[in-house]
Amino acid sequence: MAEIKKPLDKKTLIKSIVVFIFFIIIVSSTGKFNFELLINLAIFGFFFLFFRPSKHEKNLLNLLRQKPPKSSNPSGLEKATDLTTNSPAQIPAEMFNQVMNLLTEQSTVKNIDQTTVLETAAQSPAINPLASLVQSAWMAGSTNIHLSRKKKYLQVALNGTLDEAINTINNLPRSEKIIIEAGTPLIKIYGAQAVKTLRQYLPDAYIVADIKIADLAAREVEIFKQAGANAITALGVAPIETLNEFISACKAHNLDSMIDMMNVSSSISILKKLSALPDVVILHRGVDETESTKGKMIPYYQINQIKGNYNLIVAVAGGDTPKEIQSAVFNGANIVVVWKNFQNGGGIRALAENFLKEIR
Amino acid sequence: MILNPRQKYLQIAFNRSMNEVLKMMRQLPATDRILIEAGTPFIKQYGTIGLARLVHLWQSLNNGQGYIVADLKCMDRGFTEVQAVKNAGASAATCLGLAPVETLDAFIKTCADLEIDSMIDMLNVPFPFEVIQQLKKRPDIVVLHRGVDESLNSTKAIPYHDITRLKGSYNIVISIAGGETLRDAQRAFFNSADIAIVWKEFYENPDNVKELAEKFLTSIKGYGRN
Numbered sequence: 293m294a295e296i297k298k299p300l301d302k303k304t305l306i307k308s309i310v311v312f313i314f315f316i317i318i319v320s321s322t323g324k325f326n327f328e329l330l331i332n333l334a335i336f337g338f339f340f341l342f343f344r345p346s347k348h349e350k351n352l353l354n355l356l357r358q359k360p361p362k363s364s365n366p367s368g369l370e371k372a373t374d375l376t377t378n379s380p381a382q383i384p385a386e387m388f389n390q391v392m393n394l395l396t397e398q399s400t401v402k403n404i405d406q407t408t409v410l411e412t413a414a415q416s417p418a419i420n421p422l423a424s425l426v427q428s429a430w431m432a433g434s435t436n437i438h439l440s441r442k443k444k445y446l447q448v449a450l451n452g453t454l455d456e457a458i459n460t461i462n463n464l465p466r467s468e469k470i471i472i473e474a475g476t477p478l479i480k481i482y483g484a485q486a487v488k489t490l491r492q493y494l495p496d497a498y499i500v501a502d503i504k505i506a507d508l509a510a511r512e513v514e515i516f517k518q519a520g521a522n523a524i525t526a527l528g529v530a531p532i533e534t535l536n537e538f539i540s541a542c543k544a545h546n547l548d549s550m551i552d553m554m555n556v557s558s559s560i561s562i563l564k565k566l567s568a569l570p571d572v573v574i575l576h577r578g579v580d581e582t583e584s585t586k587g588k589m590i591p592y593y594q595i596n597q598i599k600g601n602y603n604l605i606v607a608v609a610g611g612d613t614p615k616e617i618q619s620a621v622f623n624g625a626n627i628v629v630v631w632k633n634f635q636n637g638g639g640i641r642a643l644a645e646n647f648l649k650e651i652r
Numbered sequence: 653m654i655l656n657p658r659q660k661y662l663q664i665a666f667n668r669s670m671n672e673v674l675k676m677m678r679q680l681p682a683t684d685r686i687l688i689e690a691g692t693p694f695i696k697q698y699g700t701i702g703l704a705r706l707v708h709l710w711q712s713l714n715n716g717q718g719y720i721v722a723d724l725k726c727m728d729r730g731f732t733e734v735q736a737v738k739n740a741g742a743s744a745a746t747c748l749g750l751a752p753v754e755t756l757d758a759f760i761k762t763c764a765d766l767e768i769d770s771m772i773d774m775l776n777v778p779f780p781f782e783v784i785q786q787l788k789k790r791p792d793i794v795v796l797h798r799g800v801d802e803s804l805n806s807t808k809a810i811p812y813h814d815i816t817r818l819k820g821s822y823n824i825v826i827s828i829a830g831g832e833t834l835r836d837a838q839r840a841f842f843n844s845a846d847i848a849i850v851w852k853e854f855y856e857n858p859d860n861v862k863e864l865a866e867k868f869l870t871s872i873k874g875y876g877r878n
Contacts, residue, residue, distance in 0.1 A: 451732070477732040480724060483699030503696050504727050506748060506775060507799040511667070515697050527727060529750035531776045534801040554727060555752045578728040580755040 311337050437498050437522055438548055439572065441605055443469060444621055446647045447500065448640065449609075449631035451475035454482055454489060461493055463641045467648055471627065473500040474521075484519040491520035498522045504552060506530045509538035513545060523548035525574065528556040536567050543568070550607070552576050559594055563602060572627070573598055577610030590616070592623040599624055614646060621651050653792045654719065654743050654769055657825050660685070660841055660872045663721065664865070665851035666706070667691035670698055672858055674709055679861040682713050685872060686865065689721040689849065690742075700740040707741035719743045725773060727751045730759035734766060744769035746795065749777040757788050764789070771827070775799050780814050781821070790822055793847070798830030810836070812843040819844060837871040 315333050439445065448470060450457035457478060464470055472494060478486045479501065487501050501516040505526035516524055526538040528551050535551065542549035553559045554576040563569065577590045590610045598606055607627035608620040617628045630643065655661065662685055666673040673694065680686060688710050690703050698705075703722055710718035722742040724733050727750070734745050747759040749772050756772065763770035774780040775797040784790060796811045810830045818824055827847030828840040840848040848871070853864055 451729075476727070477729060477736070479696055479699070480733050481700050481736045483695070483702060484697050485699065504725070506692070506725050506727075506750075507801060508667070508691075508693055509801060511693050512696060515693065527748075527750070529748070529776065531799050531802045533805055534799060537801050555750060578752050578755060580728055580730065580758050581752045584754045584758070 308337065436546060439471075439498070439523075439605055439626075441603070441626065443626070444651050445469050445471050445627045446617075446644060447471040447473050447607065447609075447627050447629040448644070449473040449475045449502065449629055450490070451477050451631060454478070454486060457486075457490065458493060460640060461490070464644055465641070465648060467644075468498070469648060470644060471498045471500060473502050473629065473631075475631065476502050476504055479503055484515055487516060487519040487521050500525065500550065502552075505534065505538055507534055509534050510541040513538065513541040513547065517545040517547060521547065523550050523572065525550040525552045527551075528553040528559065528562050532562075532565050535562075535570075539566065539568050539570050542571075548572060550574055552609075553594075554578055559591075559598060560601060563598070563604075569602060569604060572605045572607055574607040574609055574627075574629070575625075576608075576629075579610075582610060590620070592619065592625075595624045614643060617643075617647065618650075653825075655793070655825060657823075657846065659846075660875045661687050661827075661847045662837070662865075662868050662872060663687040663689050663827060663847050663849040664854055664868075665689040665691045665723065665849060667693050667851065667855060668858060670702055670705070673706065676854065676858050676861045677706065677709055677713070680713070680865050681862065681869075683869070684714065684717055684719070685869060687719045687721055687847065689723050689851075691851065692723045692725050695722060695724065700736045703737060703742060704740040711741070721746065721771065723773075725775075726755065726759055728755055730755055731762050734759065734762045734768070738766045738768055742768060744771055744793070746771040746773045747791075748772075749774040749780060749783045753783075753786050756783070756791075760787065760789050760791050763792075769793055771795050773797055773829075774811075774814075776802075780811075781817055784818065784822065784824075790824060793825045793827055794818060795827045795829055795849070796845075800830075803830060803832075810840075812839065812845075815843050815845055834867055834871060837868055841871055841875045 311333065315330070446469060448460065448464065450460055450473060461472065472490060474487050474490055482489075487499060490499055499521050500523045501519070501521035502525045503512055503516060505512050505524070507530065509526060513524055524542060524547055526535060526549070528535075539549045549570040550572040551562070551570045552574045553562070555578070556562060559573060559575065563573070575591050575594055577588055581588050590608060592608070595606050595608070598604060605626045606624065607629055608625040609629035611617060611620060611628070612630055617630065620628045628647075664680075664686060666676065666689065668676070677688065688706060690706055695703060703720070707718070707720050710720055720742050721744045722737040722740070724737060724745050724747070726733055726745070726747040730747055737745050745763060745768060747756060747770065749756070751759075760770045770791040771793040772783070772791045773795045774783070776799065777783055780794060780796065784794065796814050798808055798810045802808050810828060812828070815826050815828070818826060825846045827849055828845040829849035831837060831840060831848065831850065832852040837848040837850060850868060854861060857864060
């Protein structure tokens with residue numbers, strides 16, 4: 293979370309002067325220059341000035357607590373919850389502008405695209421249309437999270453049905469080190485709605501849409517940006533033109549680009565051909581490969597090969613046991629992708645908690 | 653196999669939004685020569701629910717004889733995805749020729765078990781013949797493909813030369829993707845392809861679908877039975 297900076301108004305100026313006078317009185321009364329006291333006071337003053345809830349945040353909280361206005365403008369408000377129309381929500385313009393101003397003035401949420409906010413608000417079923425508007429605005433803002441190269445992440449791939457996926461989410465501990473992945477089968481069955489639903493459940497999470505782009509990159513990136521994804525995957529075996537198009541589309545939409553190196557013998561040779569680098573490279577052993585052929589290994593040796601040449605985040609997929617996760621991290625992987633453990637119900641919570649405890 | 657290997661077909665890929673696609677499909681002439689493809693972006697956007705709507709419309713227009721291709725582009729875990737599109741009512745599913753051989757084998761086997769046609773999409777595969785050679789069982793249809801993003805690069809051509817190479821060794825149905833004009837479709841059939849896939853002109857002119865379909869259907873005349 294970034295530090296919130298605000299210009300000093302009159303009240304805070306007076307308060308800081310009072311604190312300063314108080315400090316001088318203490319110093320003069322003891323007669324000695326007491327360093328401990330000075331430091332304590334400085335810390336207190338700092339917190340007092342910078343970490344109070346701001347006026348905007350207070351207003352926003354009040355807005356959320358409000359009940360929906362009853363039949364003041366029924367036609368407009370009901371349309372916001374109507375699932376059948378794909379047109380942007382008919383939320384009164386004043387209310388919309390009020391919410392947008394409040395949100396954009398906070399430093400954590402920036403560059404909100406107002407049309408996507410309206411579209412997502414129109415499609416999200418909520419009892420309180422205002423709450424759904426605020427939520428979808430947060431959603432638009434939360435797609436601006438990016439991964440850090442210095443941290444280790446656990447990426448949990450959700451496949452199967454949407455109910456199972458939500459069940460798994462409820463079992464996961466809340467941490468910024470856990471990445472949620474909407475798996476390829478999930479997306480092909482439920483469409484972009486799968487990502488939208490996950491985003492509604494987890495407004496602050498980092499969500500990867502594993503759509504494995506092989507062609508028509510720009511179009512698919514746009515669909516999943518609107519659905520609320522933070523990162524999108526493409527196949528390393530796809531044509532180079534597609535990958536270039538994919539990376540530039542992701543940059544334009546402020547998303548992280550991930551290239552899945554499944555069935556690629558040399559990832560470095562693909563990276564060399566690209567006109568711009570992706571954000572993440574995924575080294576991958578497929579599920580079908582694992583089940584039918586015993587000999588195929590996860591290409592751990594490629595991790596340092598890639599990291600030595602490029603400043604990239606490397607993810608490893610295909611291992612499921614705690615031991616394989618450990619060896620992936622030990623070999624320098626930033627992200628470990630798991631999927632199998634929770635297909636049978638249990639196990640994922642213990643795995644995730646273990647990961648958070650052991651690996652920093 | 654559901655398709656007749658002795659006939660020529662025109663496959664139209666749809667990638668617009670749901671309402672537009674349904675509107676476009678209603679304009680099409682009812683004939684078994686036209687195969688409908690739900691494009692990859694379409695499936696990723698609307699899922700199998702969207703696919704089921706296309707199936708329902710096309711079957712009702714064609715007295716239950718319509719043929720719908722789900723352009724899944726499987727790369728892994730073919731079983732789950734094929735099962736899902738079969739339940740939605742698709743007649744064929746595609747898998748990438750770039751996928752591991754294990755995935756391709758599993759995909760072809762699943763398709764055979766579920767009685768739908770298996771299509772292997774040879775996008776960005778330099779030697780399609782070698783991929784087919786490695787498989788335990790051959791697929792029903794091979795799609796020779798130049799990607800849409802690739803077509804910006806003028807040095808890459810549509811691989812017509814692979815058609816006779818494959819047909820010489822295997823009794824297999826070949827479809828050609830990546831062409832956009834009537835001339836491209838004629839060229840595909842002249843080079844003894846069985847299916848020509850078109851999408852761009854339909855994508856750009858959603859209102860003249862009927863005329864376009866009739867125009868493209870003329871390219872089939874004179875080939876195959878009929």
